[in-house]
Amino acid sequence: xxKVTQAQTEISVVEKEDVTLDxxxxxxxxxxxxxxxxxxxSGELVFLIRRNSFDEQNEISGRYSWNFQKSTSSFNFTITAxxxxxxxxxxxxxxxxxxxxxxxxxxxGTSLAVNP
Amino acid sequence: xxxxxxxxxxxxxxxxxxxxxRCDPISEHNRLYWYRxxxxxxxxFLTYFQNEAQLEKxxxxxxxxxxxxxxxxxxxxxxxxTEQGDSAMYLCASSLALAASGNTIYFGEGSWLTVV
Numbered sequence: 001x002x003k004v005t006q007a008q009t010e011i012s013v014v015e016k017e018d019v020t021l022d023x024x025x026x027x028x029x030x031x032x033x034x035x036x037x038x039x040x041x042s043g044e045l046v047f048l049i050r051r052n053s054f055d056e057q058n059e060i061s062g063r064y065s066w067n068f069q070k071s072t073s074s075f076n077f078t079i080t081a082x083x084x085x086x087x088x089x090x091x092x093x094x095x096x097x098x099x100x101x102x103x104x105x106x107x108x109g110t111s112l113a114v115n116p
Numbered sequence: 117x118x119x120x121x122x123x124x125x126x127x128x129x130x131x132x133x134x135x136x137x138r139c140d141p142i143s144e145h146n147r148l149y150w151y152r153x154x155x156x157x158x159x160x161f162l163t164y165f166q167n168e169a170q171l172e173k174x175x176x177x178x179x180x181x182x183x184x185x186x187x188x189x190x191x192x193x194x195x196x197x198t199e200q201g202d203s204a205m206y207l208c209a210s211s212l213a214l215a216a217s218g219n220t221i222y223f224g225e226g227s228w229l230t231v232v
Binding site: 033035037042043044045046047050091093095103104106107108109 | 149156157158159161164172205207209219220221222223224225226228
């Protein structure tokens, strides 16, 4: 069965610290997609990144970077030099590939608080 | 195009009343999803449409819930005879069903329902 685990429920850091959010997944699919979404207090889920299971290259986008390792079934997310505006709940998700079923399997989220 | 639009953003209703939420997806997207989210949890899949066809419904979707997507454009989610347990945020999302897009799902800002 597919499953996404975000072991860190809450993280609190001081501004400018680096922080890594962990995501471990389980799937029997050979082709799948992994996602990270940000949910600020306003409630909207903001898409951050999509990663194809065949592409293990790490990705950097400004202060954000992602480390995808199939060997450990992990897709970790690092924020460098965190800012107060990064405070949000961050969700990792896995896309099923069976037939037409394309719903996402979600982790429970990690609540990040960046304090000034 | 400004993304996925949902309304109303907030709804307070008395138990037993019916409520309806509307979602306007990103215009070129052929898939539309409804999710439900409660505090401290990740989104729970409710149902999704490809064009006007409702392809899957979660077991979470009781007989009191009905979703439609006439003409494959906007969608409505109706909850009949609301119960306090229906209090949640109802998220609509859309995606373009193309392999290259990896089925990235883009979310609206959600509709908060409070049943009193």
